[in-house]
Amino acid sequence: MTVLLLAEVSEGALAIDAVAKTVSAVKSLGDVHVLVAGKGGDEAAATAATLDGVTKVLFAPDHALCHGMAEPTAALIVSLAGDYSHIAAPSTAFAKSVMPRAAAMLDVMVISEVIGVVDADTFERPIYAGNAIQTVKSSDATKVMTVRTATFDAVGTGGSAPVEEVALSDTAGLSEWVEDKVAASDRPDLTSAGVVVSGGRGVGSEEDFALIEKLADKLGAAVGASRAAVDSGYAPNDWQVGQTGKVVAPDLYVAVGISGAIQHLAGMKDSKIIVAINKDEEAPIFQVADYGLVADLFTAVPELIEKI
Amino acid sequence: MKVLVPVKRVIDYNVKVRVKADGTGVDLANVKMSMNPFDEIAVEEAIRLKEAGTATEVVAVSIGVKQSQETLRTALAMGADRAILIVAADDVHNDIEPLAVAKLLKAVIDEEQPGLVLAGKQAIDNDMNATGQMLSALLGWSQATFASEIKVEGDSAVVTREVDGGLQTIKVKMPAIVTVDLRLNEPRYASLPNIMKAKKKPLDEKTAADYDVDVTPRLAIVKTTEPATRKAGEMVGSVDELVSKLKEAGAV
Known part of the structure; x- marks a missing residue:
């Protein structure tokens, strides 16, 4: 079994904490291939290749994949899905947009905000604002999920997985990016701060x-x-x-x-x-x-x- | 332009959730149910688009148990023009998965041909955050999730989205699916005359079988448990004591 892990990339840099924690969540399921999407993500792909447990990095340097646009990113995932038993991503705003879209294109349910991996088919996730924890067993051929990273410890670095380029074939141009207004701050990122x-x-x-x-x-x-x-x-x-x-x-x-x-x-x-x-x-x-x-x-x- | 708004009947957000002792789920018997709060925001936005002359008709759709017609009446009382109920479950504890909901909504949309679908970003019961994105995929439409501002400009919509670290603005081709976040608007309360009028507005009732959609879940629920509780620690009497405790614990 092999897991495809959609990386979170911000301004060309890998969100290493989120990705390393997601690797940690899914590494018991098999080899982990990290997918870095977007032109200018060379450095992010190189960083992903150093994470322990990652055996390959797929890099799609296409301009249409920049700014986390959901439609082309979901199409890219679907084009690669045949080789994978699981497709996972840290549950960021980007992945929450993309993963359910990809899941529906594959005719499978998405498993959102996974906090525990029981076995290859069985996962724990919070429901009702965390007031209950549900264990679900998926009968779908491909498991598509987002991972609540706060629950997992990050894997270390030191690996050197090969980086392979992949191409995006589908660019329907349904949406276009206008602007990002990211609050400039010298403070650490909220989700990974100590x-x-x-x-x-x-x-x-x-x-x-x-x-x-x-x-x-x-x-x-x-x-x-x-x-x-x-x-x-x-x-x-x-x-x-x-x-x-x-x-x-x-x-x-x-x-x-x-x-x-x-x-x-x-x-x-x-x-x-x-x-x-x-x-x-x-x-x-x-x-x-x-x-x-x-x-x-x-x-x-x-x-x-x-x-x- | 017709706007379609899917609405879900969920446990009222003020009700304390209780996990059933046998681990089969959350107890929903005899608890107050309401419209999912994010869906209320979607209904409000649709009505505002109609009031602004951008939308011509607002159609609310609900999928679930028969009692979901109460939720649809709420949408009608707020200002939706008509409603469609698809009865797909006979027990309130039987939640229809987002993939099946998206397939049913697609069937409705194929008939209704709306120019825009406004949906809540997630339901506060299963917290999946998936139906809008899945529907958009099945239709091959553009999507904009977590909207905090929507401007319709000709045949596209400019949507500002709540993303990690700030806001993102994108322009989506219509027809499109937009899922809405908390800060888009404040939903209105339905007035008593409007609640009375809503009783006379059209509400079509269908079943999942009418659309030939299989609603069998893909995710079997193995068990539902209470979350691990955290023990209360100690109370400190002063800032000095707090600082020394934190230093002892190596936290600062």
């Missing part, structure tokens, strides 16, 4: 969110937010941690002014150490926190920034 500081509705305003950012910068952390904070306009949507946002599992997660709604907990409960600061001692976040501090965040956070 430390995450998140703010919730308790922060109270967009201006006061600067306090959360200041603590994050002191800790070299990424900034997150609860859905309540995002819905209230305090923080941008791509900071959202939770079932409807990003799922993170850093070494340290600091939740400030976050009550701990189940949908938020689903996005961070695999963190190694959780710190909660909230003035409401009844807040459910304290039930999952390793260290809880009942305090007004506007006095506790500045003090923490000073003393840490």
